[in-house]
Amino acid sequence: MTDARPRPTMRSVGSTLEEFERDLISNLYYQRGTTLESASGSDGYHTLALTVRDRLIERYARTAAAHYEANPRFVYYLSAEYLLGRQLRQNLLYTDTEKLARPIAAQLGTSIEELERYDVEPGLGNGGLGRLAACLLDSMATLDIPAVGYGIRYEFGIFKQGFRDGAQVERPDDWTFYGNPWEFPAPDDRQKVGFYGATAPVLDDPSGLRRQWSPGEIVRGEPSHMLVPGYGTQTVNIVRLWRARASRESFDLSRFGAGQYKEAVEDITRAENISKVLYPDDSTEQGRELRLKQQYFLVACSLRDIIRRYRLRNDGWDAFPAKVVVQLNDTHPVMAVVELMRLLVDEYRVDWDRAWSITRRTFNYTCHTLLPEALETWPVALLERLLPRHMELIYSINYFFLQEVEATFPGDGDRVRRLSIISEDGERRVRMAHLAVVASSAVNGVAELHTRLLTETTLRDFAELWPQKFHNVTNGVTPRRFVRMANPRLSELITTTTGSERWITDLDQLDALAGKADDQEFLDRWRAVKRANKVDLAALVEQSTGVVMDPDSLCDVMIKRFHEYKRQHLKLLHVITLFNRLREDPDLDVVPRTVLFGGKAAPGYHSMKLLIRLVNAVAEAVNTDPVVSRHLKVVLQPDYNVSRALVVIPAADLSEQISLAGKEASGTGNMKLALNGAVTIGTLDGANIEIRDRVGAENFFLFGLDAQQAEEQRRHHNPRAYYETDPDLRAAIDAIANGVFAKGDRTLFAPVVDAMLGRDEYLALADYRAYMECQERVERAWRDQDAWARMSVLNAARCGFFSSDRTVRDYCDLIWRVDPVRVTG
Numbered sequence: 001m002t003d004a005r006p007r008p009t010m011r012s013v014g015s016t017l018e019e020f021e022r023d024l025i026s027n028l029y030y031q032r033g034t035t036l037e038s039a040s041g042s043d044g045y046h047t048l049a050l051t052v053r054d055r056l057i058e059r060y061a062r063t064a065a066a067h068y069e070a071n072p073r074f075v076y077y078l079s080a081e082y083l084l085g086r087q088l089r090q091n092l093l094y095t096d097t098e099k100l101a102r103p104i105a106a107q108l109g110t111s112i113e114e115l116e117r118y119d120v121e122p123g124l125g126n127g128g129l130g131r132l133a134a135c136l137l138d139s140m141a142t143l144d145i146p147a148v149g150y151g152i153r154y155e156f157g158i159f160k161q162g163f164r165d166g167a168q169v170e171r172p173d174d175w176t177f178y179g180n181p182w183e184f185p186a187p188d189d190r191q192k193v194g195f196y197g198a199t200a201p202v203l204d205d206p207s208g209l210r211r212q213w214s215p216g217e218i219v220r221g222e223p224s225h226m227l228v229p230g231y232g233t234q235t236v237n238i239v240r241l242w243r244a245r246a247s248r249e250s251f252d253l254s255r256f257g258a259g260q261y262k263e264a265v266e267d268i269t270r271a272e273n274i275s276k277v278l279y280p281d282d283s284t285e286q287g288r289e290l291r292l293k294q295q296y297f298l299v300a301c302s303l304r305d306i307i308r309r310y311r312l313r314n315d316g317w318d319a320f321p322a323k324v325v326v327q328l329n330d331t332h333p334v335m336a337v338v339e340l341m342r343l344l345v346d347e348y349r350v351d352w353d354r355a356w357s358i359t360r361r362t363f364n365y366t367c368h369t370l371l372p373e374a375l376e377t378w379p380v381a382l383l384e385r386l387l388p389r390h391m392e393l394i395y396s397i398n399y400f401f402l403q404e405v406e407a408t409f410p411g412d413g414d415r416v417r418r419l420s421i422i423s424e425d426g427e428r429r430v431r432m433a434h435l436a437v438v439a440s441s442a443v444n445g446v447a448e449l450h451t452r453l454l455t456e457t458t459l460r461d462f463a464e465l466w467p468q469k470f471h472n473v474t475n476g477v478t479p480r481r482f483v484r485m486a487n488p489r490l491s492e493l494i495t496t497t498t499g500s501e502r503w504i505t506d507l508d509q510l511d512a513l514a515g516k517a518d519d520q521e522f523l524d525r526w527r528a529v530k531r532a533n534k535v536d537l538a539a540l541v542e543q544s545t546g547v548v549m550d551p552d553s554l555c556d557v558m559i560k561r562f563h564e565y566k567r568q569h570l571k572l573l574h575v576i577t578l579f580n581r582l583r584e585d586p587d588l589d590v591v592p593r594t595v596l597f598g599g600k601a602a603p604g605y606h607s608m609k610l611l612i613r614l615v616n617a618v619a620e621a622v623n624t625d626p627v628v629s630r631h632l633k634v635v636l637q638p639d640y641n642v643s644r645a646l647v648v649i650p651a652a653d654l655s656e657q658i659s660l661a662g663k664e665a666s667g668t669g670n671m672k673l674a675l676n677g678a679v680t681i682g683t684l685d686g687a688n689i690e691i692r693d694r695v696g697a698e699n700f701f702l703f704g705l706d707a708q709q710a711e712e713q714r715r716h717h718n719p720r721a722y723y724e725t726d727p728d729l730r731a732a733i734d735a736i737a738n739g740v741f742a743k744g745d746r747t748l749f750a751p752v753v754d755a756m757l758g759r760d761e762y763l764a765l766a767d768y769r770a771y772m773e774c775q776e777r778v779e780r781a782w783r784d785q786d787a788w789a790r791m792s793v794l795n796a797a798r799c800g801f802f803s804s805d806r807t808v809r810d811y812c813d814l815i816w817r818v819d820p821v822r823v824t825g
């Protein structure tokens with residue numbers, strides 16, 4: 001601290017069993033207001049959570065003090081999504097208190113496992129992008145990087161998935177219903193956010209670039225934060241989540257008094273709807289205006305908070321880009337660049353060029369897609385209405401940018417049109433990715449192939465203009481949650497084999513396992529771990545679906561959002577082919593297999609919801625057939641989420657990564673599965689390529705078109721030709737078409753058949769034969785269990801690179817240029 005006042009000291013939490021027990025009882029009394037005699041299971045959970053949390057607070061306080069003292073450069077990670085996973089077990093691990101909690105729980109007649117059933121997963125994201133954000137936060141804290149994550153505290157997270165007659169039904173995720181012991185509301189840091197209204201010129205501005213915005217609606221943003229502890233370090237960062245509240249004046253008491261209850265609370269409802277739900281939709285456009293409101297709400301609140309924090313230790317604006325680096329997780333938070341310009345130019349009277357220079361040096365943008373339909377654009381008309389001042393600023397930014405383009409490529413009007421932030425074909429729209437690239441210092445893709453394709457196709461004109469702006473930062477996953485917590489048995493084996501727990505924060509240590517790949521005793525232990533994990537998975541599967549799975553069967557998993565480009569239908573064609581073959585020849589010598597799917601489809605994504613229905617129908621047919629079910633089981637694990645991932649991933653033998661090459665930006669499930677000893681069957685897509693490069697071609701089942709071949713195939717693709725010439729393929733598609741999985745109803749799944757035979761958008765039919773042959777190679781390999789175990793070991797051993805610690809180091813070296821701040825104990 002800079003001043004010399006003595007800091008009031010706090011009673012420090014202890015690290016002994018007695019102190020832990022004392023604090024538990026104290027929290028039970030004074031926080032829960034109950035007693036040992038009358039405590040419920042939920043009281044027990046909340047009390048344990050608070051007691052573990054107390055152990056993190058001290059570290060957090062020391063982190064905040066160290067950060068204040070050092071006044072370092074901070075990373076501010078802006079993301080519309082976070083999939084943090086359950087907190088209890090993580091925080092027991094990070095505070096090393098499981099050994100204290102376990103005996104005390106037992107003494108009180110319960111267990112950590114029992115209490116963990118009350119721990120709710122905050123499902124504030126859809127899939128890969130949201131989980132990546134959580135992995136990066138974990139690694140930043142572990143590497144002592146000063147960082148804050150900003151997001152939205154959705155009242156309802158990603159829907160809960162159930163099935164009725166095999167069809168997906170969505171139930172709301174009321175995740176805070178019983179209270180969330182892991183968050184700290186900070187109402188004093190609330191912010192005001194404007195929407196709608198009008199703009200007007202200001203008198204004393206000769207440039208004409210400054211204007212005044214009078215919003216038509218004001219909403220409050222109230223933050224709460226959750227702690228983000230580092231592993232094996234004292235750093236505890238935070239993730240700040242904003243919740244929308246109506247301003248106090250919104251409640252119309254006179255209307256309420258007059259009995260007009262609905263009208264009286266109308267404004268409150270409208271304001272609070274902003275943070276009501278996560279859009280469970282990563283494919284189609286819906287609820288457009290509300291989603292844009294969410295995006296602006298997030299960035300407006302976060303930027304004000306960033307400036308507030310900056311001003312605690314700094315004056316003026318010159319140091320801003322040196323102290324603040326903002327990372328935009330996809331285009332969802334891109335309005336932040338416009339908002340910073342508005343704050344600087346309109347509110348702080350910084351002149352345009354200086355404001356633009358500050359903005360450009362502050363922001364960086366990560367792109368997570370190649371699919372053109374996933375690149376966000378917003379209609380100019382909508383922006384003009386919702387954020388009129390921001391639309392004006394976008395026009396100005398675009399005007400100056402296009403002048404720059406014109407100066408670099410004189411007379412190239414076509415290029416100007418392609419690069420423009422505003423697209424003029426049809427309805428005028430703002431291209432958020434263009435805005436992001438123009439306003440950022442660095443732009444990155446999330447795997448090598450993805451970055452290359454971005455610069456060659458999607459963002460090619462920008463890469464020609466500013467080649468030095470583009471970087472690759474291959475994704476990674478945190479070894480804490482996805483190995484240490486998910487797979488305690490494997491962790492134990494790794495620790496005894498490598499001689500220490502260092503691998504948990506230095507995943508390259510896994511390399512030492514490679515030396516054991518020919519050691520029979522080690523392979524036996526490796527296999528025993530996998531089998532025990534499969535027994536655990538079998539228990540989950542049986543309890544949630546009733547299907548009995550054989551832990552000795554090959555556990556073949558495809559876990560990811562349902563999306564056409566990911567090609568769950570290709571996997572299903574394989575399953576149906578096995579089904580057909582076994583029905584034809586009950587004595588066929590096939591490898592016993594359990595195929596496990598997990599994933600949700602966006603509620604409005606009808607073709608994928610129908611595919612889910614078909615997966616369930618095929619599962620039913622397979623699992624109830626007396627002959628087929630002896631060799632094959634098919635499961636669609638309901639409500640796949642982070643918690644369930646931690647059970648499925650350690651049990652997997654085969655990892656399905658079969659997207660059409662050139663479509664999956666990276667994938668991160670592929671990394672989690674390989675690190676847990678699953679062997680990949682996959683295409684040359686996303687990070688699969690880098691996995692294969694590392695584990696070796698002989699330990700990876702590769703098939704299918706590569707990205708370039710897929711491009712060519714597209715131009716003359718004729719799915720019917722494949723159908724007509726390949727009897728297995730024809731039999732599989734015919735089985736669907738003839739109603740084999742719909743009690744003879746030929747209409748139910750007709751759209752699936754039509755999509756395959758009509759356009760086959762993602763070339764599943766073109767890759768079908770190669771995929772079948774590759775699966776036969778898998779079967780042959782599985783028959784030699786020692787050889788398989790060897791492959792499995794080498795996959796884990798050589799995937800240390802895919803730690804998100806390495807990802808964060810790459811961001812630090814290439815883009816952020818931040819230094820760690822050590823927090824002393």
Ligand code: 26Y
Nearest residue numbers: 127128129132282368446664665666667668
């Ligand atoms: C704006 C809205 C429609 C939207 C919402 C969510 C758009 C996209 C998304 C989510 C995208 C996503 O999860 N992308 C995935 O990001 C991962 C982390 O980089 C990649 O591994 C994965 O390949 C990519 O599909």
